[in-house]
Amino acid sequence: MNKNMKILIVDDFSTMRRIIKNLLRDLGFTNTSEADDGNSALPMLQHGDYDFLVTDWNMPGMTGIDLLRACRADDRLKSLPVLMVTAEAKRDQIIAAAQAGVNGYVVKPFTAAALQEKIEKIFERIEAHS
Amino acid sequence: MASTQYEEDAAGQTCDGSDAITEALRERTHELLRKLDEGDISAAHSLIRDLNTARDETLYLEVGRLTRGLHNAIRDFHLDIGLNGHSKVHNEISEIQDAASRLNYVINLTEDAANTTMDMVEAGGPIVQALAEEASNLKEDWAAFRGQGQPVSGQEGLYARVDALLERTVHDASSLHHRLNEILVAQGYQDLSGQVIKRVIALVNDVEQSLVRLVKLASNVEAVVGVGAPRRDNAGLAVGEPEDDSALRAEGPQMKNSKNNIISGQDDVDDLLSSLGF
Numbered sequence: 001m002n003k004n005m006k007i008l009i010v011d012d013f014s015t016m017r018r019i020i021k022n023l024l025r026d027l028g029f030t031n032t033s034e035a036d037d038g039n040s041a042l043p044m045l046q047h048g049d050y051d052f053l054v055t056d057w058n059m060p061g062m063t064g065i066d067l068l069r070a071c072r073a074d075d076r077l078k079s080l081p082v083l084m085v086t087a088e089a090k091r092d093q094i095i096a097a098a099q100a101g102v103n104g105y106v107v108k109p110f111t112a113a114a115l116q117e118k119i120e121k122i123f124e125r126i127e128a129h130s
Numbered sequence: 131m132a133s134t135q136y137e138e139d140a141a142g143q144t145c146d147g148s149d150a151i152t153e154a155l156r157e158r159t160h161e162l163l164r165k166l167d168e169g170d171i172s173a174a175h176s177l178i179r180d181l182n183t184a185r186d187e188t189l190y191l192e193v194g195r196l197t198r199g200l201h202n203a204i205r206d207f208h209l210d211i212g213l214n215g216h217s218k219v220h221n222e223i224s225e226i227q228d229a230a231s232r233l234n235y236v237i238n239l240t241e242d243a244a245n246t247t248m249d250m251v252e253a254g255g256p257i258v259q260a261l262a263e264e265a266s267n268l269k270e271d272w273a274a275f276r277g278q279g280q281p282v283s284g285q286e287g288l289y290a291r292v293d294a295l296l297e298r299t300v301h302d303a304s305s306l307h308h309r310l311n312e313i314l315v316a317q318g319y320q321d322l323s324g325q326v327i328k329r330v331i332a333l334v335n336d337v338e339q340s341l342v343r344l345v346k347l348a349s350n351v352e353a354v355v356g357v358g359a360p361r362r363d364n365a366g367l368a369v370g371e372p373e374d375d376s377a378l379r380a381e382g383p384q385m386k387n388s389k390n391n392i393i394s395g396q397d398d399v400d401d402l403l404s405s406l407g408f
Binding site: 011015016022023057059065087088089090091092094095096106107108111112114 | 317320408
């Protein structure tokens with residue numbers, strides 16, 4: 001796993017962005033940027049050469065699921081690894097996220113270990129397929 | 131909150147009932163006086179009957195609106211009351227009850243976060259203190275060794291203590307690091323409780339608007355009957371936008387057992403995803 005990869009963290013609560021940023025830094029990932037909803041995240045993703053997207057679901061403006069769908073519909077972003085970190089926990093929502101092409105799903109409140117495990121799993125799977 | 135055609139009607143037509151009755155009164159009073167002057171008592175009686183009928187019809191209309199308004203408010207907030215007054219069990223719990231349980235969830239969440247943070251601080255404090263004490267003792271011995279070439283605890287003793295301290299530092303730093311991370315993650319309560327409180331604020335606003343609409347409807351009934359406070363102009367009452375009620379609408383943190391179809395934790399999410407081939 002490339003520790004220098006460029007990661008975008010999207011959440012409307014700055015506290016949560018800070019928590020995720022710190023946990024990622026702790027795992028060795030320091031190249032992170034932040035956005036507070038899908039509308040501000042999408043242009044960053046389209047022009048920013050990001051390697052990994054960590055996004056919340058429930059945000060004003062563009063939600064995480066819409067951001068995910070927008071990424072999958074964009075040729076440049078259709079294979080961008082996406083981890084959803086969200087309080088949304090209905091079966092239908094998780095299935096919808098899976099169908100939209102999410103790479104991992106972490107429910108809040110989460111532990112540092114859960115976040116690490118999901119990230120490692122995502123990149124193991126990507127490396128195995130490449 | 132679903133806005134209905136009825137609510138829009140109510141907002142647009144609140145004045146009609148009592149205005150119509152006033153208009154009818156005004157028109158027929160002149161006619162009544164004229165008939166009385168002419169000595170046409172039978173026609174005068176008929177006019178009085180007409181007036182009564184118009185008043186009754188307006189009253190029924192306004193009472194009908196008020197009743198529908200009450201039904202609407204009850205339905206919108208999923209209050210656990212049947213429309214005929216008997217208790218009716220809904221699939222969904224009432225939004226007011228839901229709000230109460232959400233606020234309880236916030237209390238539990240903030241309490242857990244505060245306790246986790248304090249537990250970690252309480253556990254970390256003695257570790258830091260012990261390290262500082264050991265380092266401070268060793269420092270004296272080290273100073274003696276540097277000054278006179280002979281530590282208080284003997285050369286072998288000094289080496290053993292340095293070894294032990296280094297090992298302990300590595301171990302304790304990692305344990306402190308783990309505790310700092312726990313404290314960091316515990317701050318997630320701010321996001322989760324913020325989402326819940328935003329929803330409850332929206333609900334309180336909806337309830338307020340519904341109550342104001344009901345008061346307006348009730349004041350129409352009062353105006354028709356001719357009792358109660360004078361009518362006031364109720365300007366600026368916004369009617370809620372119809373909301374997209376899809377199953378995928380974001381709902382914020384889920385209370386355990388509050389509704390069906392809720393996944394109970396990360397393990398269940400993983401199971402569901404692996405059943406989908408993830």
